[in-house]
Amino acid sequence: MIRVVLPAHLRTLAQVTGEVTVEIEGKATTRSVLDALEAGYPMLRGTIRDQVTHERRAFVRFFACEQDLSQDSPDDLLPEAVATGAEPFLIVGAMAGG
C-alpha cells in the first residue's frame, strides 16, 4: 500500500479529504503510482501528467522523504519508505503565484 497526498484542488476534484492509498503490483515507481491513482480516481487523468505523453505537467512536483523526485525518470524506484507506506508520496502544486 502506498500513501499519496494530493494538493487541495485535486482532493476536491477527487472528492477525498485526506491521504489516498493505492495498491501497486510490481515495482513502486512514479509511473506505477500514477497509473494506480488514475485508475482509482479517473477524474484526475490529465491533471498531474499529460494523458497522451504522460509527461508531468509543468507546475506539478513530486516529493517524498524530503526529496524532489520531479526530475527523476518515472520508472525509477521510489524510496523504500514510500514503497512500504511509511512515508507518503506527495503531489504538489508548484509555487507559481496565483
Add this chain to the structure above:
Amino acid sequence: MSRVRVLVGTRKGAFVLTADGKRKSWDVNGPHFGGWEIYHLKGSPADPNRIYASQSSSWFGQIIQRSSDGGKTWETVGNKLPYEGAVGNHLWYDGTQRPFEFARVWHLEPSLKDPDTVYAGIQDAALFRTTDGGQTWRELPALRNHPSAAEWQPGAGGMCLHTIILDPKNPGRIFIAISAAGAFRSDDDGQSWRPINRGLRSEQIPNPTAEVGHCVHRIAMHPSRPNVLFMQKHWDVMRSDDAGESWKDVGGDLPTDFGFPIDVHAHEPNTIYVVPIKSDSEHYVPDGKLRVYRSRTGGQEWEALTKGLPQSHCYVNVLRDAMAVDALDPCGIYFGTSGGQVYGSADAGDSWTAIVRDLPAVVSVEAQTLS
C-alpha cells in the same frame, strides 16, 4: 412563473445567479470549483438543467464539468481533447512557425436539439464535439487543416476559438471565430470551412484586407434572422447581411469601436449591444464611465445606456463572452466585468442594477430563461 438563471464564469470559480421573472431579487450560489478558472458555462437549449462548464488551471490543466440538475451538483466528464492527425503549425508572435498546442477550452456550445451534443472551441484554435454528454471528444479537424492555418496567429489572450454559433434555420451551418485568424463558416456540420472576412479591415496586419489574420472578438446572431451577423472586432463593429459573405462597418457614432462583447436583443433582431473600451492597450471603459451602447437600427446609430451604471472612476473591462440576454419580455441583459460586478437590466438596457458586486474577475456570462 418564468425564472432566469445566469451562469457566471470567473477567474476563481463559477457562480449561479437565479431570480424570478421580475428579476429584482437574486440568489447568488457559489463559488463552484473555487480557485479554478471557469472560462465558460452554458446550458443546453434542449434541456436547460443540463449545463456544461470549462474548468481549467495552469497547474492542473483542463477539466470539463457537467450538471444535470441546473448547476446544483456536478460531475466530471471527459477531458481528453487530442488534435486529430498531424498537428501542423501556426504563426507565432515572432514570425516563426509553432505547432498547435492545447491550452484550454474557451467556449462550450451545446447543440440546439440534443443535450448530449456539445461543441468546444479551444486554444490553440480548433473545434471539438462530443455526442455522448462530454464523455469523449473528437476534433472536427477540417478547420485546423484549412490551408490558411499556417497564417493564423495568437491574439493577446492566446490563439483561441472563442465563438461558436449554430444556425437554427440551416442545418449543418456553423459560424466560428478565432483570435487572430478571423471568422469561418461551415455549411456541412464542420466537414469543410471557408473564411468569411471580406470587408474586414485590420491595420495591425501587413495586408489590412487579407482573407485571414483578423482579430475578431465576438460574433452575435438573432435566431430568427441567421443571415444577419454582428461582429465586435479588435477595432470596428461590423455587420453582415449575407451570412458572412461580406461585412460593413456599423460603428457609426460610438465613442470608440474597440471592445469585446456584442449581443442581440431577444425579441428585436435589429437591436444590438456593445461595451466600448478605450483602446487596444487601455482595456477599460473610456472616461471612467461604464456605458453599454445600444443600437436599435442594427448599427450606425448608438445610444449610451448609463442608468444604474457607475459614471465616474470606473476602469473595468468586459470580456468577449461576458454578456448575455434572456428571453423574457422585456428582454433582460446581463454582463460581468473584470472588477467582479455582474450587472443586469430587466428593461432591455434602459436601467441597470448590480446583481453582485465583488466576485473574482468575470470571464463569461450566460443567461437561461426557465419556465
